[in-house]
Amino acid sequence: MLTMTNVKKVFRTDLVETHALRDFNLQVNEGEFVAVTGPSGSGKTTFLNIAGMLETFNGGSYVLDGQDVSHLNDNQRSKLRNEKIGFIFQSYNLIPDLNLFDNVDVPLRYRGFDAKERKQRIEESLETVGLANRMKHLPSQLSGGQQQRVAIARALAGKPRFLLADEPTGNLDSAMAQSVMELLQSINQSGTTIVMVTHDPQLAQQAARNIYVKDGQVSEVHDVLKMHVANA
Amino acid sequence: MLELGPIFRALLRNKVGALLIAVQIAFTMAIIVNSVFIIYERSQETKRPSGLDEANSFFISSSGFGENFGAKATIEKDLTDIRAISGVVSAIQINAIPVSGGGWSMSLQTEPGAEHDGVGTAVYMVNENGLDALGLELLAGENFVASDIRWRQNSESTWPDKVIVTKAMAERLFPDIDYGQSVGKTVYINDNEPMIIVGIIDKLQAPWVGWNNVENSMLSPEHQETDSVRYFIRTAPGQRDSTMKQVEELLAKNKERVVDGMRSIEYVRERSYRGHTAMIKILTTVIITLTIVTSLGIVGLASFSVNRRKKQIGIRRALGARKIDVIKYFMLENLMISGVGVLLGAGLTIALNMLLVKALSITPMDWFYIPIGMIVLCLIGQLAVYGPAKKATGIAPAIATRTV
Incomplete structure (x- = not known):
């Protein structure tokens, strides 16, 4: 599903050159739920940005769903992002002026679906996250957990093959966080590949595989299921 | 989308x-x-065109003051002398200058009697050379002849029995017929004085550019016998400026008058607008x-x-x-x-x-x-x-x- 080989990302200013990713190698298979952890500044967010084609990279190769994205132009990256990837952000990133219906509608409009199809997808996805009865509400009228559920609905509405979650529970209390994690696991079980960036090791344990990033490189890979079996 | x-x-x-x-x-x-x-x-x-040959026309004023100053004789001599200058196409005495801002207006009506409404018109008093001097196009009827022209005293209140009007004026007076058919029709000035329309000219604007009836003008066949006169001169193309100087010098030879107010029509137009x-x-x-x-x-x-x-x-x-x-x-x-x-x-x-x-x-x-x-x-x-x-x-x- 996602293969990064020797990916490099360098941020340059006049005085400083920062290697955010150095020879970053990672393979995520279809249907996997992978958690990426690591300390602040380790390169987690840079990895997420590159994986989501929000940023370009300086070297190496990145193949997403069988397509080498290294040399795509801005329009092609936007199209691929819209079709293949669903994003869940730490601060939800809902558009405050739009109600829930219109928020979920945003990526679907860029996809070019007709009104009927969009309406059906929006209703389905809001139903999935249990907010179908709040479609006309504004984000500010919802709790943090509910807002994150809307963000998940927005990510799901396009029926992406790949979900990228950036600290999806970072702004939630533990009960809300667990609820969101359960929703993500349920989505994963329905076949969607998920890569979740988190600094919370306990949350990471709920993914099937943990990647630990340090100094811009993958330093450890744990199969959580095998660890659980071993611990038992 | x-x-x-x-x-x-x-x-x-x-x-x-x-x-x-x-x-x-x-x-x-x-x-x-x-x-x-x-x-x-x-x-x-x-x-809007004024109807005049603007590029080649100018006017000049003369005010006689001497005891022996004879208006009629001076006007006749002046016009003869001016016309003799090389480059002058035609010259006339005129009471008012089109688009200049100052002039005469009267009202013409198709029925006699004070109870009938008239149509406002500018009045230009010219002789038989009026059309040529002003550069006007005769659309129907005929021009004045020398015998039509009378001398008008300052105290005169009557009007000649012939008149030439603009096409716009004819159409206002007789809206139901073609303008050409208004030739020969009688109109009335001062409520009851008849004038026969002998000719229709294409265009001649009134002196007042902001007037609603600016296209309504009439030519009256007469000279004004007065000490203060205005001459309108049309020159051959390109000779206006040199002719202006010659005309001014010519008129200035008579020491019993003041010559002033010489202006080109282009200047008058620019000033009016x-x-x-x-x-x-x-x-x-x-x-x-x-x-x-x-x-x-x-x-x-x-x-x-x-x-x-x-x-x-x-x-x-x-x-x-x-x-x-x-x-x-x-x-x-x-x-x-x-x-x-x-x-x-x-x-x-x-x-x-x-x-x-x-x-x-x-x-x-x-x-x-x-x-x-x-x-x-x-x-x-x-x-x-x-x-x-x-x-x-x-x-x-x-x-x-x-x-x-």
Whole structure:
């Protein structure tokens, strides 16, 4: 599903050159739920940005769903992002002026679906996250957990093959966080590949595989299921 | 895909800024459209032909004062001498100068009697050389002959029995027949004095350029026997300026009079329309200033909007918006604001025009100025918003993953 080989990302200013990713190698298979952890500044967010084609990279190769994205132009990256990837952000990133219906509608409009199809997808996805009865509400009228559920609905509405979650529970209390994690696991079980960036090791344990990033490189890979079996 | 619904709903939640711009667009439209209409109207007025051979004509005044000054003899001699100057095509004595701002007016009517309304007309007293000197085209009938011309004393109140009128005047007097058929018809001056229309000329404007009846003129076959006279001289092409000097020197030889007020018709025309020209300049400045101010307002609002919504733009980009989608979003948003503005503006434009029609007696604006104004204002809005919208495309989608 996602293969990064020797990916490099360098941020340059006049005085400083920062290697955010150095020879970053990672393979995520279809249907996997992978958690990426690591300390602040380790390169987690840079990895997420590159994986989501929000940023370009300086070297190496990145193949997403069988397509080498290294040399795509801005329009092609936007199209691929819209079709293949669903994003869940730490601060939800809902558009405050739009109600829930219109928020979920945003990526679907860029996809070019007709009104009927969009309406059906929006209703389905809001139903999935249990907010179908709040479609006309504004984000500010919802709790943090509910807002994150809307963000998940927005990510799901396009029926992406790949979900990228950036600290999806970072702004939630533990009960809300667990609820969101359960929703993500349920989505994963329905076949969607998920890569979740988190600094919370306990949350990471709920993914099937943990990647630990340090100094811009993958330093450890744990199969959580095998660890659980071993611990038992 | 156009985001009309979401943009409209989002605008409703942040309506103050947008509404202010819409109101600004409305006022701008009302002022600009009315200004353009007035400019066009004034500019058309300044381009109206007077009927004269303007480039080759001038006039000069002479006021006799000596005890032995004989008006009739002087006029006859002056005209003979002036016509003898090389380059002079024709010369006449005339009581008033077209488009100069000062002259005579009377009223002609088709039925005798004070109870009947007449049609206002400028009066030019000329001899049989009048058509040639003024450069007029005879459309129907005939010119005066020498025997038609009489000498008019200052105290004279009667009128000759022949008259030549402009085509416009003939059509006003006899609206139901072709102008050519008005030749031979009798009209009445001073309520009851008959005059027979002997000829129709194409065009000769009255002295007053702002007069509603500016195209209504009549030629009366007479010389004025007076010490203060005005001569109208037409020269061969290109010889006006040199002839002016010669005519002035010629008249100045008679020491029993003062010669002054020599002006070319081009100068007279420029002076008469100076008010129009000034108004056109002022209104053009108003239009340019308002367009700039409104454009800057739109640029300001759009720039503020882009800065305020940086994160939102990044989120949209992350969710699949292409750069062109970002540009389309802002341009569509502006089009909706401008749309409201020009709809309000259409009403304001009509209201302002009605006010101007009442206050300044201008003609009502043609309807098509409104839709053209709406389109132009919307285009100005689109041009103004393009810069900030283009700038918004520079916002990276990666901004979506930043928490601050």
